[in-house]
Amino acid sequence: MFDMTVSPWELLARAVLIYLALLLMVRLSGKRTVGQFTPFDLLVVMLLSEGVSNGLSGGDESVTGAWLVAAVLIAMNGLIGFLGSRSKRVERILEGSPVLIGRDGQWFHDVIRRHRLSDLDVEKSLRESDCSLSDVKIAILESDGTISIVKKK
Structure with missing residues (x-):
């Protein structure tokens, strides 16, 4: 033993x-x-x-x-x-470091694909932030894998 x-x-x-x-x-x-x-x-x-x-x-x-x-x-x-x-x-x-994945209501699809995010992940982040795509000032993929969204004022 x-x-x-x-x-x-x-x-x-x-x-x-x-x-x-x-x-x-x-x-x-x-x-x-x-x-x-x-x-x-x-x-x-x-x-x-x-x-x-x-x-x-x-x-x-x-x-x-x-x-x-x-x-x-x-x-x-x-x-x-x-x-x-x-x-x-x-x-x-x-x-790792945060990555910009969207700005001014536009997603950077090549960056999103490179980091293997699905459309569902991105849509979920919009729902969690209670905003639509047109409300997005910037969207950031954080180093822990979460997506942070800053709304336009």
């Missing part, structure tokens, strides 16, 4: 490498994936966790190994958060 079959250093390295690889993949998948989970996104996250579990443990089924992997993942998350809070450059790499 507590006897580890894999070196603690190997578990540590596996946890760090898988954390960084998943961070990169999630970051590359775009703003919408991070900001707004659909049922399909949730399914991917669940399958992702199952898919990398063997890679994390390296076949070690000990409680000690599980604790070590969990501690490393939590520490990596804390370290990434700390680095992002201390450096604007790191924060921009990790979080």
Whole structure:
């Protein structure tokens, strides 16, 4: 139960490498994936966790190994958060930056497509802002995947 079959250093390295690889993949998948989970996104996250579990443990089924992997993942998350809070450059790499997707009642369809937003996402943002397209001064896709709309006065 507590006897580890894999070196603690190997578990540590596996946890760090898988954390960084998943961070990169999630970051590359775009703003919408991070900001707004659909049922399909949730399914991917669940399958992702199952898919990398063997890679994390390296076949070690000990409680000690599980604790070590969990501690490393939590520490990596804390370290990434700390680095992002201390450096604007790191924060921009990790979080991304807002993107203008519309101005003066016109959508920028090429930008919307590039960020994989659907028409339903854009229409929902209009409803949430209680305005029509003609009322839009600017529309911004925030770094967390939400759409902010500033109305004309």
